[in-house]
Amino acid sequence: MDNPDGSEQSDAVRQTKPMTRPFRSIIAAAAVGICLTAVGTTVASVQSDPEISVIVDRKSGSVELFLGMPAQDLVDVLAMSPTNLTEADGTVDFASLREGTWDIGDAAFASVNSHLGDELVQFEAMSMMVHPSEDVLPFSDPIDGVLAVSVCSVDAPAKPPRLGDLHSYSGFIAYADDTSRPLQLSFAETGRSEVSVEVLDYNDGELVNRSRHTLADGGTLTISDR
Amino acid sequence: MPLLLNRRTVLLGMSAVAIAGPAVAEGTTHNVDMLNRHPDDSKVRNVFLPLVLSIEPGDTVVFLPTDKGHNSESIKGMIPEGAEPWKSRINKEEAVTFTQPGIYGYRCAPHAALGMVGLIIVRGDGMTDNLEAAKAVRQRGKAKAVFEEIWAQVDAENLLT
Numbered sequence: 382m383d384n385p386d387g388s389e390q391s392d393a394v395r396q397t398k399p400m401t402r403p404f405r406s407i408i409a410a411a412a413v414g415i416c417l418t419a420v421g422t423t424v425a426s427v428q429s430d431p432e433i434s435v436i437v438d439r440k441s442g443s444v445e446l447f448l449g450m451p452a453q454d455l456v457d458v459l460a461m462s463p464t465n466l467t468e469a470d471g472t473v474d475f476a477s478l479r480e481g482t483w484d485i486g487d488a489a490f491a492s493v494n495s496h497l498g499d500e501l502v503q504f505e506a507m508s509m510m511v512h513p514s515e516d517v518l519p520f521s522d523p524i525d526g527v528l529a530v531s532v533c534s535v536d537a538p539a540k541p542p543r544l545g546d547l548h549s550y551s552g553f554i555a556y557a558d559d560t561s562r563p564l565q566l567s568f569a570e571t572g573r574s575e576v577s578v579e580v581l582d583y584n585d586g587e588l589v590n591r592s593r594h595t596l597a598d599g600g601t602l603t604i605s606d607r
Numbered sequence: 608m609p610l611l612l613n614r615r616t617v618l619l620g621m622s623a624v625a626i627a628g629p630a631v632a633e634g635t636t637h638n639v640d641m642l643n644r645h646p647d648d649s650k651v652r653n654v655f656l657p658l659v660l661s662i663e664p665g666d667t668v669v670f671l672p673t674d675k676g677h678n679s680e681s682i683k684g685m686i687p688e689g690a691e692p693w694k695s696r697i698n699k700e701e702a703v704t705f706t707q708p709g710i711y712g713y714r715c716a717p718h719a720a721l722g723m724v725g726l727i728i729v730r731g732d733g734m735t736d737n738l739e740a741a742k743a744v745r746q747r748g749k750a751k752a753v754f755e756e757i758w759a760q761v762d763a764e765n766l767l768t
Contacts, residue, residue, distance in 0.1 A: 443752060479676075479697060483720040483747060507720040507748040527652045531643075532717035534676040534698055552721070554748050586650060 431579035431593065433458065437604055438523040438583040439560040444497065445552065446504055447526030449518075452511050452547035458576060458596075460492040460569045463544060466511070473511060473547060475537035482509045482532060486551045492569035495555065498562030498606075502555040508532060509551035517548045523583055526552055563606045570599035580604050634665030634704070639725065641670060641677035641715065653677070653718040655725035659757055661766045664731050667704040670695055677715045677723065679703075684744040685712030687737045708734040710741040712754070720748030726757050728766055735767055 434449040452473075455461045465488040468474050478485075486506025495502050508530040512518055518529045529550035575597050582590040582604055596602055637660055645651035660668060670679040679701060680694035687709030695701035697717070705711065708731030715723040724746070728734060746754050761767060 443749075445749075479717060481717045481719065505720070505748045507722075508718065524650060524652070527721065531653060531721060532676060554720075554752075556751065 429577065431577040433576055433578045433596070434520050435578060435580045435602070435604075436520070436523055436526045436583065437564060437580065438526075438586065440585050442558070442560070443554055443556050444502075444504075444560045444564065445507075445523060445526070445554050447520070447523065447530065447550065447552045449520045449529065449548065449550050451514065452544040452549040454576070455489050455549055455551075456544065457571060457573045458568065459489050460571050461489040465489070467544060468541075471543050472541035473544065474541065475511075478510065479532055479534060483507060485509050486530075486553065489549075489551055490553060494567040496565040496567075497555070497557050497560065500557060500562070502557050504553035504555045507552040507554055509549060511542075511547040511549050513538060513542065514546055514548045518550065520550065521581060522588070523586055526550070561606055564604040565601055566604075567601040568596065568599060573598050575600075578602060634663060634667060636667045636669060636702075637662055638669050638671055639679070640673040641679065641723075643674040643676070653715065653721045653723040655679075655713075655715070655723060657725075658753075659726045659728070659760050659764075659766065661728045661730060662705060664706050664708060664729055665704065666729075667702050668727060669700060669702045671700055672698050676717060678717070679713055679725075680716055682712040682714050682719075682724070682744060685710065685737075685741040687711075687733070705729045708732060709737050710734070712741055712744065714750065719750050722749035722753040724750045724753050724757070726754075726761070728761070738767065 432450065433454065436447040436449075438445040438447075450458065452466070455466065456463050463471075465485050466473055483506040486509040489509065490504055490506060493504070495504050510530050510532060512529075519525045520529055530552035575595050578594040578596050580590075580592045580594065580602070581588060582592070590605070592604070594602055639660065640656045642654050642656055643652060645654045645656070655670075662668065675698050678695045678697045678699070681690075681692040683692070686692060687707050690707050690709060690711070693701075693703050693713075694716075695703075705727065706729075708729045711727040711729065713725050713727065742758065
């Protein structure tokens with residue numbers, strides 16, 4: 382997966398260096414950002430913290446994708462039924478997540494159509510996890526992604542949390558011969574407002590580009606080729 | 608047929624052997640560490656070590672919760688016909704004794720799709736009888752790539768000859 386333009390790649394990498402934790406004040410944004418319709422395109426000048434963080438790691442034969450977002454966005458942006466993650470009373474039972482969560486991840490990503498170039502690719506969930514939103518995890522490279530989505534055995538919060546109390550991390554993998562092509566993720570219409578997205582694009586663990594996007598309801602996120 | 612025993616059960620069984628004779632299969636004990644991170648490659652997370660084991664019938668494999676959050680369980684379709692599946696509890700050490708030759712694929716339930724899978728080959732007559740069936744099992748997520756590495760290692764080390 383050679384980058385055809387080495388100089389642009391280097392510039393892009395330099396711009397990304399002063400990264401801090403990419404998402405704060407996220408739950409508040411999610412709380413007010415539900416059920417609105419908006420139109421959006423890619424914008425490079427968004428300065429606020431992104432609502433959704435995307436890490437792409439292109440490898441030989443596979444692409445790994447990690448998403449970090451308020452757990453409520455699993456419903457509002459990805460159109461997942463909340464019952465995939467919550468109990469009847471709306472709380473999330475951490476203990477129920479400890480024996481694997483790929484099925485929840487698959488449910489979360491079921492409405493997203495993914496293409497590498499012209500090829501329709503199927504992303505399979507590797508795992509997903511939720512964490513208290515006041516304690517979001519580092520999420521800036523593929524290792525962060527793996528750690529964030531890995532099921533752990535920490536104690537559940539004393540008070541069972543609800544979706545609005547949580548930040549979600551999910552990881553997916555797709556297999557393809559040519560992973561250097563543009564990656565397009567097309568999202569379902571859910572009647573939501575536009576959301577800000579930050580994409581960190583890695584080539585086998587090496588950061589090659591960072592970009593900001595505004596994702597409209599039903600929009601497509603295009604992550605350029607390498 | 609694997610016997611799923613926790614450490615306490617094994618020790619009790621060994622005591623019973625001394626008193627009542629050979630009730631528990633004898634053999635070599637092998638340890639498999641269940642790790643959050645590969646000790647030699649920090650990019651590799653959620654891993655069984657060793658990834659592949661070649662053992663003799665009657666040997667016991669002890670799955671050690673070196674790091675927390677993991678378990679070991681056989682993968683449906685990846686054990687010989689007639690062998691009993693096993694499933695250990697998360698964070699618990701478990702000992703499994705293997706008596707039937709064949710291929711045994713296993714995984715960590717929470718981290719299988721992240722690639723936390725492993726293989727045990729029990730040597731002996733018929734050890735390749737379920738090879739093709741085991742290879743044909745559809746793997747989820749990153750387990751597919753890891754099993755490709757595993758089969759390559761099996762070939763490279765001539766573990767089935």
